[in-house]
Amino acid sequence: MDTHATHDAHDHDGKRVEDFRLITGTGKYAADWNVPGQLHGAFVRADHAHAQIVSVNTAKALAHPGVKGVFTGEDAVREGYVRAGHVLGGPGKNGMKARALDRPVLAHGKVRFVGEAVALVVADSAGAAADAAELVEVAYRELQPIVDPEQALAPDAPQLDEAVPGNLVYESEAGNEAATDAAIKSAAHVTRLRVDSTRVTPSPMEPRACLVAYNADSGEYRFNVCTQGITTLRKMMTSWTKVPEDKLIFEAHDVGGGFGQRTPAYPEYIALMIAAKALGAPVKWVSSRVESFLTDNHGRGNIAGGELALDKDGRFVAFRLNWIADMGAYLSPGSAGHIRNTTTCLTGVYHIPAAYVSFRVPLTNTTPMGSYRGAGRPDIAYVIERFVDQAAIEIGMDKADLRRRNFIPTNAFPYKTATGSVYENGDLPGVLSKALALADWAGFAARRALSAKAGKLRGLGISTVIEGSGAGNAPKDEVEIRLDASGTVTLYTVSKSQGHGHETTLGTIVANALGITLDKVKVVQCAPGSKLEGNHTGGSRTTVGVGSVSHLAALKLIEEGKALAALELKLEPSQVQYAKGEFKSSESKRTIKLGELAKTKTLSVMADGKFGSTFPNGCHITEVEIDPDTGAPKIVSYCAVDDCGVVINHAIVEGQMHGGVVQGAGQVFGEQIVYDLKTGQPLNASFMDYIMPRAGLVPEFRGEEHATTSKVSPLGVKGVGESGCTASIPSLVSATLDALGTVGVKHLDMPMTSSRIWRAIQAVR
Ligand code: MCN
Numbered sequence: 001m002d003t004h005a006t007h008d009a010h011d012h013d014g015k016r017v018e019d020f021r022l023i024t025g026t027g028k029y030a031a032d033w034n035v036p037g038q039l040h041g042a043f044v045r046a047d048h049a050h051a052q053i054v055s056v057n058t059a060k061a062l063a064h065p066g067v068k069g070v071f072t073g074e075d076a077v078r079e080g081y082v083r084a085g086h087v088l089g090g091p092g093k094n095g096m097k098a099r100a101l102d103r104p105v106l107a108h109g110k111v112r113f114v115g116e117a118v119a120l121v122v123a124d125s126a127g128a129a130a131d132a133a134e135l136v137e138v139a140y141r142e143l144q145p146i147v148d149p150e151q152a153l154a155p156d157a158p159q160l161d162e163a164v165p166g167n168l169v170y171e172s173e174a175g176n177e178a179a180t181d182a183a184i185k186s187a188a189h190v191t192r193l194r195v196d197s198t199r200v201t202p203s204p205m206e207p208r209a210c211l212v213a214y215n216a217d218s219g220e221y222r223f224n225v226c227t228q229g230i231t232t233l234r235k236m237m238t239s240w241t242k243v244p245e246d247k248l249i250f251e252a253h254d255v256g257g258g259f260g261q262r263t264p265a266y267p268e269y270i271a272l273m274i275a276a277k278a279l280g281a282p283v284k285w286v287s288s289r290v291e292s293f294l295t296d297n298h299g300r301g302n303i304a305g306g307e308l309a310l311d312k313d314g315r316f317v318a319f320r321l322n323w324i325a326d327m328g329a330y331l332s333p334g335s336a337g338h339i340r341n342t343t344t345c346l347t348g349v350y351h352i353p354a355a356y357v358s359f360r361v362p363l364t365n366t367t368p369m370g371s372y373r374g375a376g377r378p379d380i381a382y383v384i385e386r387f388v389d390q391a392a393i394e395i396g397m398d399k400a401d402l403r404r405r406n407f408i409p410t411n412a413f414p415y416k417t418a419t420g421s422v423y424e425n426g427d428l429p430g431v432l433s434k435a436l437a438l439a440d441w442a443g444f445a446a447r448r449a450l451s452a453k454a455g456k457l458r459g460l461g462i463s464t465v466i467e468g469s470g471a472g473n474a475p476k477d478e479v480e481i482r483l484d485a486s487g488t489v490t491l492y493t494v495s496k497s498q499g500h501g502h503e504t505t506l507g508t509i510v511a512n513a514l515g516i517t518l519d520k521v522k523v524v525q526c527a528p529g530s531k532l533e534g535n536h537t538g539g540s541r542t543t544v545g546v547g548s549v550s551h552l553a554a555l556k557l558i559e560e561g562k563a564l565a566a567l568e569l570k571l572e573p574s575q576v577q578y579a580k581g582e583f584k585s586s587e588s589k590r591t592i593k594l595g596e597l598a599k600t601k602t603l604s605v606m607a608d609g610k611f612g613s614t615f616p617n618g619c620h621i622t623e624v625e626i627d628p629d630t631g632a633p634k635i636v637s638y639c640a641v642d643d644c645g646v647v648i649n650h651a652i653v654e655g656q657m658h659g660g661v662v663q664g665a666g667q668v669f670g671e672q673i674v675y676d677l678k679t680g681q682p683l684n685a686s687f688m689d690y691i692m693p694r695a696g697l698v699p700e701f702r703g704e705e706h707a708t709t710s711k712v713s714p715l716g717v718k719g720v721g722e723s724g725c726t727a728s729i730p731s732l733v734s735a736t737l738d739a740l741g742t743v744g745v746k747h748l749d750m751p752m753t754s755s756r757i758w759r760a761i762q763a764v765r
Pocket of ligand 1: 204256257258259260372373374498499500501502505506537538539540541542543544547644645646647648649650652653656659717718719720721722
């Protein structure tokens with residue numbers, strides 16, 4: 001049987017089946033869930049970045065009308081809910097183990113970042129809970145905070161916790177240090193650079209919300225919560241609370257964005273468990289946007305400095321980085337991505353024989369960090385691409401040519417990098433050529449001259465990137481397909497779309513394998529209590545993992561169907577053929593429709609598989625125009641050529657690219673979480689002063705596919721969900737710095753806001 005297939009949505013016009021529900025306001029999000037007798041929670045949050053809790057007085061809050069209970073760190077400690085599991089598990093440098101601080105779900109003893117939950121007030125209305133939360137009196141003794149990661153690691157820095165000497169939470173390394181240093185020493189040219197990647201917040205549209213009900217008879221907790229998939233969340237909640245996984249039941253319908261931030265367990269969910277159990281009533285909490293800014297895991301926040309060494313012909317010979325990964329006040333359950341994914345693609349799309357990276361994770365008094373769209377992939381792509389651009393300037397070579405000269409040759413795949421990853425396949429020169437043509441690279445000088453005539457600085461940017469789409473942590477991906485008498489096929493999965501269109505794409509995969517129309521396939525994600533194994537949606541792996549097993553399950557249904565049809569037809573299964581929803585045989589006049597197999601009872605098949613990483617890659621070429629009088633940047637051209645393997649749904653892939661590119665543009669041109677260095681207070685925690693990308697910033701994109709088929713999956717697919725973000729950041733920075741280079745600005749870190757660009761121009765004038 002041919003398990004390879006091209007999967008264009010042949011039976012509908014490519015539109016997403018979930019959109020009608022989502023855009024007509026009939027979706028059901030976490031805050032839309034209500035149950036009879038529910039109470040409402042509001043959190044009292046730390047207003048100091050670092051302080052000892054002297055006392056918490058709850059008397060006035062308890063006396064407030066409607067209040068049913070107030071819970072504090074003591075309750076969390078009593079329950080034993082003090083240690084969040086995290087994934088910086090592996091031994092670090094010299095066998096070092098991560099020094100993870102205990103994190104009671106409600107602060108106990110100390111607060112370590114502004115916004116940390118100190119108490120939970122529960123009342124019969126959300127308003128009463130919020131009013132009473134203001135009456136909780138917390139006395140603090142202020143301590144010196146540190147919010148800057150480099151300051152935290154400085155030799156004279158105040159010690160933030162005695163369990164973390166030198167404020168160093170974790171240190172690790174990868175690659176061959178001696179070989180790298182030797183190659184750098186004897187290189188013809190060495191480019192030295194330090195690149196900062198700003199701390200940002202993912203900002204899904206739907207703020208966090210959670211409703212928890214406890215059943216004292218069964219000991220089960222039931223959650224309605226925004227999630228990227230139940231399996232990872234359940235494991236993290238169990239590791240934090242020790243409540244067995246089978247006692248934690250999650251239900252979610254629609255999720256309004258996740259970007260990695262909706263994957264992990266958060267302390268608030270566990271505090272609600274304590275309250276729901278103690279009060280014998282379901283408790284609901286809906287986060288405000290300010291709470292999102294303060295407490296939802298942040299992303300990026302890296303400082304990388306090092307050397308890229310070249311021989312006399314412009315070939316890369318070595319790459320060395322010292323990397324500081326700020327992970328905030330506590331290790332969040334999803335903290336490892338930065339280090340793992342950065343290491344996987346340390347040398348990007350280039351053949352670099354020697355490479356070494358050292359990572360240091362400091363303790364700071366800031367919001368914990370987690371995975372954010374790419375989780376280390378955009379971070380490392382940004383860093384290496386900045387180095388390559390800078391090297392091209394220094395040796396006087398065209399930056400596309402320098403890239404082409406150093407690409408991993410197409411015939412060298414599968415390619416083992418200097419840090420030990422194995423890239424499966426790709427056609428890097430092919431992607432580049434297509435992108436250069438699409439963007440009219442050769443015609444740039446004329447466009448720059450036109451801009452100059454209008455008084456504008458125009459820059460040309462390029463990025464050539466690769467990323468490992470995640471293999472996932474679950475032992476396997478598993479789905480179930482049920483067929484009912486109407487011929488409807490229902491696919492059950494434990495990953496969860498947050499806007500990705502999985503109902504369409506997973507449905508398409510099953511419909512195509514069965515040769516039936518998409519309206520005959522239903523996709524059920526995260527059915528409450530589902531025992532299926534699998535990964536959450538993340539690491540751009542759902543299509544590779546869940547998509548592949550959905551395809552295999554459909555093929556299995558056909559095989560089992562043939563056996564059942566053969567019984568009906570009184571034939572051997574080998575005499576039965578299947579096509580387009582019907583079983584037939586040249587030995588019989590009868591045809592049996594799919595639904596007929598389930599006449600008496602629903603037919604169910606399961607399929608599972610374990611799939612490795614795929615390596616989507618691409619080249620994004622951009623042009624940015626800057627008004628030197630105001631510093632205002634404008635993206636005037638955006639061209640993307642990407643290899644995400646076989647495409648299931650072109651419109652969705654394009655949408656994923658758009659979303660990712662715009663998120664990247666957001667980080668390049670505006671987004672940044674800023675803390676006051678002295679007090680540790682966040683200075684921007686609303687969309688009034690946290691600069692999200694707006695429609696006017698981005699022009700129409702031009703994009704093309706350049707697929708090489710992956711063998712990791714029977715579908716030939718690679719991931720795409722993070723690609724836009726990974727490629728756009730380096731390309732847009734490249735274009736902006738190219739424009740600024742014309743007036744002598746040599747370096748600028750993100751965010752490249754109008755004011756920072758304007759000041760950089762003034763500084764060189
Ligand atoms: N797809 C396809 N053909 C391919 C690859 C993917 O048609 N060759 C489709 C998929 O079937 C799916 C979408 O594109 O509908 C993304 O697929 P995939 O690359 O497998 O990634 P995931 O579904 O696992 O999504 C995760 C990825 C990540 S890690 C983040 S973060 C992210 C992202 O996707 N968060 C998102 N895209 C997002 N999009 C929305 N709307 N909201 C988020 O929170």
